[in-house]
Amino acid sequence: MHDVLVVGGGNAALCAALMAREAGASVLLLEASPREWRGGNSQHTRNLRCMHDAPQDVLQDAYPEEEFWQDLLKVTGGRTDEALARLVIRASATCRPWMRRHGVRFQPSLAGTLHLSRTNAFFMGGGKALVNAYYRSAERLGVDVRYDAPVDALELRDGRFVAARIGGERIEARSCVLACGGFESNREWLREAWGQDARGEWPADNFLIRGTRFNQGVLLKHMMAQGADTIGDPTQAHCVAIDARAPLYDGGIVTRVDAVSLGVMVNRDAVRFYDEGEDFWPKRYAIWGRLVALQPGQIGYCIIDSKAVGRFMPPVFPGVQAGSLPELARALQLDEHRFVQTLADYNGACRVGRFDHTVLDDCHTEGLVPPKTHWARPITTPPFYGYALRPGITFTYLGLKTDARARVHFGGAPSDNLFVAGEMMAGNVLGQGYTAGVGMSIGTAFGRIAGAQAARAALGEAKHAHA
Incomplete structure (x- = not known):
């Protein structure tokens, strides 16, 4: 029997497995996907949002705790647990030396990466390289890894973990960390969460999944049925x-289109529906999926010149190109008259000052609803050029309620040997909204906490058993 069982195979799961192993526990990691798709959504990431009080290696200037907190507060609209959010923020300041020890390499941000050089540390080779580095380190340290191993149920006794089940197979351990993501690739659950619109259509049928197909939410649903405390709205997501x-x-x-703040967005009725220049793109890119999800047919069109x-x-993918606006409307199959009128109204309302995409400049509209602020x-x-856009769900925010020790709760009471990390608990920090790199900050912080706590629980129990 292993000391610690880790369910999941992405960043949070790997951080938990490595921490538990470093603490002296024997560890088994169960990844639902085949080896070639290992890593969950982490394989698609690029960076980690980091607090720092002075320039550090790849990070410029300073990004203090209070500014990080205010950025998070703004995007979540206050739907966040401040104590847990600040725990994540502080942990982001100290995790990189540990990450480097496990083979992760960092690089300066590339030109065009949304002016993130001050706030975000980029992984050399992206998330796939990070995941591979962690798996190599886990192998070297003696963590046992199994692929094609989707856990579908847990055996619990009075809020304590006893065993995990993969079909008919039963796997015991002294403690367990759940880090197997949300339910974003479960179309039926998305349909249930989003329901039908006024036209009797199912908005979720038009969603694309930016991330892994293996996050079906099977264990999350099972935990909810077992009475685990949950947090978050099932329609909120990194979208x-x-x-x-x-x-x-x-x-x-690579499927993201970062041109929105440089042009206008219209829906299928050729009408604008939100301020494209509200704030810097890294703080706003993740609201557009939900905005498009609320439009007719769940589609929007980004228009630039x-x-x-x-x-x-x-x-x-290249944008649809045209020599005139009427021609572009026809190519995008939008109402030509209304499209041309929308663009004429926008163009006439523009008050151009000194254009500078790196600052909140003074180029704005007057007398236009919605406005374009910058x-x-x-x-x-x-x-x-025109780009047709659909909602792309990265991960869902409905998850398990937790605390500063990453414990799963049942009826308000924390389990003493069952822990949670990553997207499966991100809703504690992200009630809504997103800011670039914070998902990796949450996964790294809580993965490390959960791994250390699971090792402590398991080794304490082993010691007690041998006494």
């Missing part, structure tokens, strides 16, 4: 507007 041509699963970061080209990270320039320079 990004991505290219409508993206694959159903695992499109990852040639002035914007070269100012954003090029997406994987970076508003007339869309008049051909060729014109």
Whole structure:
């Protein structure tokens, strides 16, 4: 029997497994996916949001605790547990030396990565390289890993973990860490959460999944049925507007279109529906998936002209190109008259000052609803480009309620040997909204806490058993 069982195979699970092993516990990690798809959503990530009080290696200037907290408070609209959020923020300041010891390498942010060089540390080789580094380290330290091992049930006794089940197989351990993600790739659960719209359509049928197809939420649903305390709204998620041509699963970061703040967004009725220049893109990119999800047919269109080209990270698919706005409307199959009128209204409302995409500049609209607060320039320079966008769900926020020791709770009482980390508990910190890199901050902080606590619980029990 192993001391610690870790269910999951992404960043949080690996951090937990490594910490538990370093503490002297024997560890078994169960990953639902085959080896080649290991790593969950972490394989699609690029960076980690980090607090720091002075310049540090790849991070410029300073990003103090209070500023990180205010950024998080703003995007969540206050739907966050401040104590747990600050725990994550402080942990983000000290985790990188530990990550390096396990083979993770960092690099300066690339040109065009949304001016994140001050706030976010980028992984050399991206999330796939991070995941591979952790698996190599786990193997070297003697962590046992099994692939194609989807846990579908837990055996619990009075809130204590006893065993995990994979079908008919029963796996005992002295303690357990759950780090197997949300339910974003479970279409039926998404349909249930989002329901039907006024036209009798199911919005969730038009969602794409940016991340892994293996996050079906089976264990989350099982834990809810077992009476575990939950937190979060099932319709809230890290949801990004991505290219409508993206694959159903695992499109990852390259399917994102980062041109929204440089142009306008219209729905299928060719009408604008939100301020494209409200704030810096890293603080706002993750609201657009939900905004598009609330539009008719769950589709939106990002419209730019040639002035914007070269100012954003090029997406994987080229935009639809046209020599005139009426031609672009026809190519996108939008109402030509209304589209041209929407763009004319926008262009006429632009008050162009000194355009600067790196600051909250003074280019704005006047007398337009919704306004465009910054970076508003007339869309008049051909060729014109349009990108059809759909909601791309990265991970869902409904999860298990936890505390500063990463314990799973039942009726308000914490378990003494069952812990949770990563996307499965991110809703404690993220009630809504998102800011770039914070998912990895949460997974790293709580993965490490859960692993250390699980080892302590298991080794304490082993010691007691041998006494």
